[in-house]
Amino acid sequence: MKRRAFVTGLAAASVAGCGKTGEQPSAASSDTRSFNWKMVTTWPPGFPGLGTGASDLGAMIESASGGRIKVQVYGAGELVPAFEVFDAVSRGTAQIGHGAGYYWKGKAEAAQLFSATPFGMNAQERNAWMFYGDGENLWREVYEPFNLYPVAAGNTGVQMGGWFNKEINSLEDLQSLKMRIPGLGGEVLKRAGGTPVNLPGGEIFTALQTGSIDATEWVGPYNDLAFGLHQAAKYYYYPGWHEPGTCLELIFNKDALDELPDDLRAIALMACRTANENMLAEFTARNQRALMTLVNEHGVELRKFPDDVLGRLKELSREVLQDIVDRDPVARKVYASQRAFQEQVERWHDVSEFAYYQARRL
């Protein structure tokens, strides 16, 4: 595994690191160019957690650069529609874009594996794979043909399983459902006999309320409450087996990133790492409060998926992933790396995080 890859990668040509004071020239004083950047996002403008996380990231880049990089943030539809963020940054309409890899599976099948893998790694594990396994290197390989440089820039933690208007007591109960569930989770639902639909966040509530979909997942209590999804469905299921720690991304137009002097490059990348940590902390802090509101004030019924349903969904998830791996050699490489890492980290978390959660409940 790589040693200090992020640190040395921050500014390969600048400070040699390890705290030894060298005689490097100061990039800050030798390069006083400033940059006006646009950030397009896949989130409704100002949307809690996701949209605000993207705005905060822009503000951090501005602050830490002393205004040498200005960042104008656009919500979905303000400059380009949600699902055109990838193309817009690829061609340089915007310098950066905030979104999630599973929106781009039409561009590159493997992209979705960088946001969430059903029954895959949670946030802490995914970060470990990204930063100290092969995750980020593979990600860059996948996005490189599109002139994009992807960086982890937010994580939701384990999501909720979704909103339903009937109880889910067996796999059969999923079969008649038309459900908003994008990416790999959607493929699993399809294999279970349901009908997955992909909709951007801003269109979910109306679709559910008008009955054009029967069920939906979105993120978790904090975001779902903001959308008012409890007004259109009665049962709220957990856990979110399909998105156990969804990584959001900042994609850089590679030319724009390469144009930055070393110190500004380091600042932009550190701001992403900071945003990645902040978003998980924010969701962790706010979800319980929102869940209480949903249950106590709005009468939402909280339900756990039955074990046999989860067990079957786990099997179907493996099948879906195997299909992707069979038809796409890049996805095969990415998934193999994830699986190998996950097998190890699961065993470590059995004796650490999981064993501790159990001990705390005694």
Place this chain on the structure above:
Amino acid sequence: MKRRAFVTGLAAASVAGCGKTGEQPSAASSDTRSFNWKMVTTWPPGFPGLGTGASDLGAMIESASGGRIKVQVYGAGELVPAFEVFDAVSRGTAQIGHGAGYYWKGKAEAAQLFSATPFGMNAQERNAWMFYGDGENLWREVYEPFNLYPVAAGNTGVQMGGWFNKEINSLEDLQSLKMRIPGLGGEVLKRAGGTPVNLPGGEIFTALQTGSIDATEWVGPYNDLAFGLHQAAKYYYYPGWHEPGTCLELIFNKDALDELPDDLRAIALMACRTANENMLAEFTARNQRALMTLVNEHGVELRKFPDDVLGRLKELSREVLQDIVDRDPVARKVYASQRAFQEQVERWHDVSEFAYYQARRL
């Protein structure tokens, strides 16, 4: 709960945030002072994960500042001994120091609650309390009288329970033990009838091998392997009930921090947040590999503490914390904040992280 506190706090006087391009002056171009900082640490020089994490943090500050802040990093004993880091930064001998709050309980009883609380929050929960609860604000209140500004700058995740030369089958088995276990965990051991000892990392192996202590905890497989603790003890117990997500700190001398222009302040704080995330990811990635080496190559026997021992330790932990709270009003305020936050976040993690760990094992 506070909204975007970190982002707005990065540089209160600079960019107004939310990505709107303003007309703020560029701090970078108007203030070209440079700074030569010393970082003292409580870790053996270059020690894996902890010492290297501190060095990496120094290197990140240098890179992102374009060399405007140079950071010379000192291991324990190179400039001051491990347990004098707090005083050295307080009086300005060094501008920054990397260590852990529980080393400073002699200075302020509440300090130890900012590193680890027995049966308290894990890393993800602690970050949420720090950044989106009252954690960091309370921490600053506690350190302010010492002219110090503390920031989260690393987390080990759930630690291991420790190294023993006999099996722990009941609480009685702990009673005769002289064990290196600092801070609150040590107080709990004392209440269980054992004898806690506090030693800096560099002295543990020799103490255990010569029999001057019977048992020890340190961090987890990655660090413990590096110290060779398996050469001095046979049984390796989990989970680390006493340190379920230990937060390491960077302490700034307040005068040194206040002297920085806004952009450099933002860079220094972002580098800490980045180090906080990186260290957890590194430990998560490396612990399993080290655990396999310990078990498969060195014949270490992995053991889980019996449930009734954990249950008793949980009760004793509550008693120890209650005692501290009863005698120290500042600790009372900090602990009350932690408890309130933990009760909420535990319920959220019951339906998210914990429920997901369970589902994945089906």
